[in-house]
Amino acid sequence: MSKLNIDAISTAHQNTPILEQLSLTLDDGEIGCLLGPSGCGKTTLLRCIAGLKTIQSGTIQLGERTLSGARVNLPTEQRNIGVVFQDYALFPHMTIEQNIRFGIKHLNNKEQKNRLKSLLNLVGLSDTEKRYPHELSGGQQQRIALARALAPKPAALLLDEPFSGLDVELRESLAREVRSILKAEGITALMVTHNQNEAFAIADSVGVMQAGKLLQWDTPYRLYHEPKHPFIADFIGQGTLIGGQVCDCKSVHTELGLLKTTLPPGVTTGEQVSVLVRPDDILHDDESDWKLEVTNRAFRGSHFLFTLKLPNGESVMCMSQSHHNHPVGSKIGIKLEMDHAVVFIKST
Numbered sequence: 296m297s298k299l300n301i302d303a304i305s306t307a308h309q310n311t312p313i314l315e316q317l318s319l320t321l322d323d324g325e326i327g328c329l330l331g332p333s334g335c336g337k338t339t340l341l342r343c344i345a346g347l348k349t350i351q352s353g354t355i356q357l358g359e360r361t362l363s364g365a366r367v368n369l370p371t372e373q374r375n376i377g378v379v380f381q382d383y384a385l386f387p388h389m390t391i392e393q394n395i396r397f398g399i400k401h402l403n404n405k406e407q408k409n410r411l412k413s414l415l416n417l418v419g420l421s422d423t424e425k426r427y428p429h430e431l432s433g434g435q436q437q438r439i440a441l442a443r444a445l446a447p448k449p450a451a452l453l454l455d456e457p458f459s460g461l462d463v464e465l466r467e468s469l470a471r472e473v474r475s476i477l478k479a480e481g482i483t484a485l486m487v488t489h490n491q492n493e494a495f496a497i498a499d500s501v502g503v504m505q506a507g508k509l510l511q512w513d514t515p516y517r518l519y520h521e522p523k524h525p526f527i528a529d530f531i532g533q534g535t536l537i538g539g540q541v542c543d544c545k546s547v548h549t550e551l552g553l554l555k556t557t558l559p560p561g562v563t564t565g566e567q568v569s570v571l572v573r574p575d576d577i578l579h580d581d582e583s584d585w586k587l588e589v590t591n592r593a594f595r596g597s598h599f600l601f602t603l604k605l606p607n608g609e610s611v612m613c614m615s616q617s618h619h620n621h622p623v624g625s626k627i628g629i630k631l632e633m634d635h636a637v638v639f640i641k642s643t
């Protein structure tokens with residue numbers, strides 16, 4: 296069993312804190328993904344797990360073993376963790392076979408060949424073993440890098456932006472493919488990315504980090520629909536925050552009318568709050584008498600994303616089918632399709 300348990304770890308560069316009291320858990324065979332703005336500490340967290348950076352407090356456990364903790368700091372080679380880092384290129388002078396066999400030299404020749412065969416099969420590149428890395432596409436090379444990291448059957452795998460050098464169109468489909476490869480191997484994996492579509496395609500749990508802290512660790516669905524922090528509401532998906540006033544424990548009054556909600560703890564009647572409105576909460580409807588002015592629009596191929604002005608000057612976004620080609624300055628009909636508003640206390 297290779298459950299990864301990170302409990303309240305902190306680390307710093309010189310005296311600058313980089314990670315603060317960060318905790319997360321990945322069950323055996325689960326895939327996690329870390330998102331967050333540049334410099335928030337995602338790579339540092341992977342480096343701590345890999346043993347490339349020491350932690351100052353907290354513990355990192357993998358299965359029954361403590362990798363880092365009070366008086367414990369296992370060296371990287373004893374952690375039994377595979378890594379696919381961003382710049383972890385294949386050895387260019389070695390064939391694909393030699394690259395994959397590199398980390399399993401302790402096995403006998405037959406075992407090495409069997410492992411090579413099953414991994415090439417798994418990553419869908421069965422007939423490439425005699426080729427050199429430059430004879431493969433970027434996506435194929437990254438799948439071989441994955442096979443090489445999986446070859447020694449590590450207890451866990453860390454991936455640091457493994458798709459960042461690839462075409463945007465390829466990245467999401469490769470993320471889905473990598474998910475099925477990792478699931479087939481049953482390996483516990485943690486990946487860092489900047490791209491939320493990739494994160495949603497690959498992960499069971501996604502974490503959003505900001506300035507060294509993990510703000511929420513949750514399923515993609517809950518991160519989008521129940522963000523616990525306005526930063527996450529802004530960072531994940533699209534949407535705007537509008538003002539609201541708490542009416543009672545189940546509703547909040549806004550410029551869009553009375554919205555049903557569940558209030559965060561500590562919020563009292565009459566209090567001013569922020570309310571998250573997603574573009575899919577407001578539908579364009581030509582028949583509706585409720586009209587708002589278009590202040591901006593973005594054509595997204597399959598749909599338009601309109602920015603609309605509320606009477607009090609606040610903005611909300613609205614998604615509509617792509618043939619509804621309304622210009623900026625015109626008024627369009629809308630209807631609300633929000634069954635539950637997410638509310639934040641103003642101070643957060």
Ligand SMILES: Nc1ncnc2c1ncn2[C@@H]1O[C@H](COP(=O)(O)OP(=O)(O)OP(=O)(O)O)[C@@H](O)[C@H]1O
Binds near residue numbers: 308313332335336337
């Ligand atoms: N070797 C180092 N010495 C000093 N500071 C460092 C070092 N490595 C990283 N940092 C700092 O630690 C913080 C976190 O860096 P880290 O690379 O973990 O962020 P990240 O979230 O992975 O960023 P990105 O998304 O840009 O890769 C940043 O402020 C960075 O400047």
